[in-house]
Structure formats: structure tokens, C-alpha cells
Amino acid sequence: MGRAPCCAKVGLHKGPWSTNEDKLLTDYILANGEGQWRSLPKKAGLLRCGKSCRLRWMNYLRPGIKRGNITKDEEDLIIQLQSMLGNRWSIIAGKLPGRTDNEIKNHWNTHLLRRLKKEGIEAPKKSHKSLSKKSNKEPSKKKKYKKKSKNDHVKECSSESTTSNSFGSLASGISTITSTSNQEQEEVVDKLVEEEAKTSQDSDISWSPFELDDLCYCPRIEIFTHEDRILFDHDDRECDFSLQEVAPMMGDNLLDKVYYEYLQLL
DNA sequence: AAATTCCACAACCGCATCTAA
DNA sequence: ATTAGATGCGGTTGTGGAATT
Structure with a gap:
């Protein structure tokens, strides 16, 4: 079964998110809740793919996310x-x-x-289940993008902890x-x-x-x-x-x- | 000080699975 | 029961910055 792309890829932003995009996404989700990722970008005024919005929210903007310093x-x-x-x-x-x-x-x-x-x-x-999805796949051709400076990110979570397991x-x-x-x-x-x-x-x-x-x-x-x-x-x-x-x-x-x-x- | 290599990680891609019509 | 669309997941890549030469 053929599948359409998750979103029209023409004219959408890629690469690192700007502060403004983050704000738009955060504001929209805080007001309307998560979900409806496909239609979210349009409603939130973002020129992003829904998947990209979801990923950004889940991995970065979502409240309560700890960053760095894995204990x-x-x-x-x-x-x-x-x-x-x-x-x-x-x-x-x-x-x-x-x-x-x-x-x-x-x-x-x-x-x-x-x-x-x-x-x-x-x-x-x-995983215990076979996860070899990409065995015969050609290497993907990635578009280049500029990464946001690490200094733009706030680092949290620092507590050192002890453990019984070496x-x-x-x-x-x-x-x-x-x-x-x-x-x-x-x-x-x-x-x-x-x-x-x-x-x-x-x-x-x-x-x-x-x-x-x-x-x-x-x-x-x-x-x-x-x-x-x-x-x-x-x-x-x-x-x-x-x-x-x-x-x-x-x-x-x-x-x-x-x-x-x-x-x-x- | 400049060049090179290494490292960390955000973000992309494609496939699998779920869901609703 | 079928199928198209939406969502979730894991593998992978590309880049900036740090470390090393």
C-alpha cells in the first residue's frame, strides 16, 4: 500500500527550531493540548511538518523534561x-x-x-522483536542544516547520585x-x-x-x-x-x- | 595558533502500527 | 474487512563545539 508523505514537503522549514517557532508551538499546545499533529502546524502558524512539531515538543519543549547529566x-x-x-x-x-x-x-x-x-x-x-527495518535501504540523502548552538539550551539536572551497582x-x-x-x-x-x-x-x-x-x-x-x-x-x-x-x-x-x-x- | 579529530545531540527519514471512516 | 491517514518508533546523519595534535 503506497503512502502519501506525512505532509507536503514543499515550503516547509527544516533543521533547528528558532525561538519564535518554539514559542508558537508551545503556546499552541498549552492552549489546545497535544495531538492533531498533522493539522497543528497550520493552526499554530508554523511552517513545519507535523512530525517535526511532535518531535520538537516531545523531545525538547514538553514540560518536565530533564536535560543532560544522566545520573x-x-x-x-x-x-x-x-x-x-x-x-x-x-x-x-x-x-x-x-x-x-x-x-x-x-x-x-x-x-x-x-x-x-x-x-x-x-x-x-x-529488540527482542526483529527491528531490522532498513536492511536493504540505500543510505539516505540528508539535507544540510545548521545546528543551534549548545549555549542556546538551558542545562538542567545535575545531582550526582550514588549507586550500588558498579x-x-x-x-x-x-x-x-x-x-x-x-x-x-x-x-x-x-x-x-x-x-x-x-x-x-x-x-x-x-x-x-x-x-x-x-x-x-x-x-x-x-x-x-x-x-x-x-x-x-x-x-x-x-x-x-x-x-x-x-x-x-x-x-x-x-x-x-x-x-x-x-x-x-x- | 591553526588544523584535525572526536563527541554530543537535535533532527531527519522511513517503516510499523494504530485508528477511523 | 478494507484502506487511507495519523501517529509513534528506532536508526541514522550532520553539525557545532570541545579536545587533541
Whole structure:
């Protein structure tokens, strides 16, 4: 199915946003609320694509956005969530108040990935779902634009925080996961999804919470089929845990809770 | 001091998914 | 059930500024 461009590209501004554009967008959204991105630029008096407006609002103008100085705790959480969820930046961002998916993605690519490499750890590159959208794509031809000076941006958020997890221990945890488990997980999930499609049963398939054991997680597959809950360990052996039994195992660990919420969403 | 390289990050693009007619 | 349009997401690029040579 062919698709029209998200907006007419003729005569629209591109590149960095001016202060005036920011003000127009902010004023309009504060008065009328988010949404209707396609028609928003016209209504707000902006010569911008709706997608561009949305991106600018979500990543920059939206109230409550923290900028810069990602704390060690936040980094740790990003690393752990990424190891579990892959590059699902929007989900990860949802667990870091005030942070945007774009910022987390950038931080991952510029800081954390490099650190992992330094540690000799290969981080998982993709989400559990296949995300290879661009495998056969030609390199895009970008229009050049002038970047706004960094000094134009107000930097906030500075608090240094302490953390119980060293990068090394996190990294070793990730290593455990990525070296074997992710691939296994993907294979099993693929298998299960296939199975589900065949049987057309009304079942959900999702990842179970990880069991914390010195940051070496033991992922399990969890299958919900109507009222039955079955848990498999990483060797595909059935475990006799119910979700209710598993939940308390997670204790107070933030990551577990985050993951538990994620499961609920699935 | 000038040239070069590296880094951070805003913003773009294209595809996937959702939604409403 | 179909399909066009809207929205969301993740990968990638290009640029300015900082760091290094």
C-alpha cells in the first residue's frame, strides 16, 4: 500500500527550531493540548511538518523534561532495561521520568555502548522483536542544516547520585544475558508466536520477571493460556511457579518492578 | 595558533502500527 | 474487512563545539 508523505514537503522549514517557532508551538499546545499533529502546524502558524512539531515538543519543549547529566543510577537502569528489552527506547524512557527516548538513545549510542565495548562486552543491538527495518535501504540523502548552538539550551539536572551497582557488575550481568539468553529468548518467542498463530488460541506470551542472582538473570518464558500459567526455565523445562508466586520473589528491586509492569502491559 | 579529530545531540527519514471512516 | 491517514518508533546523519595534535 503506497503512502502519501506525512505532509507536503514543499515550503516547509527544516533543521533547528528558532525561538519564535518554539514559542508558537508551545503556546499552541498549552492552549489546545497535544495531538492533531498533522493539522497543528497550520493552526499554530508554523511552517513545519507535523512530525517535526511532535518531535520538537516531545523531545525538547514538553514540560518536565530533564536535560543532560544522566545520573549513574539512570545509566544503570538504562543498561539493565536495554539488556532485557533491547532498543525499545520509548519503553525505557517511560521508566525514566523526564527523559526522552531520543536522549536515552543518544546516550546509549554515545556513552554506554562505548563503555560496554571498552569492557569487552557486546551489547544486544536489537529488540527482542526483529527491528531490522532498513536492511536493504540505500543510505539516505540528508539535507544540510545548521545546528543551534549548545549555549542556546538551558542545562538542567545535575545531582550526582550514588549507586550500588558498579558498571563492571552490570556489564557482567549483561554479558550473561547477551551471550546466550537473548538469542534463546528470541528463538523461543518466535517459536511460541508461530505456535500461537497456528492454534489461534487466545493466549498471551511474554517474558517472565528475571530472578536476581548477583545480576546474573535467569530468564524464563511465561505463557498465559486463558487461566493457565506455565513457566519455563531457560532449558525449556516447565517450572511450577505461578505468576503470583513469582511476583513476591522480585522484592523491592526497581528493575523487577519495571519489568513486572512491562509484563502487565504485554 | 591553526588544523584535525572526536563527541554530543537535535533532527531527519522511513517503516510499523494504530485508528477511523 | 478494507484502506487511507495519523501517529509513534528506532536508526541514522550532520553539525557545532570541545579536545587533541
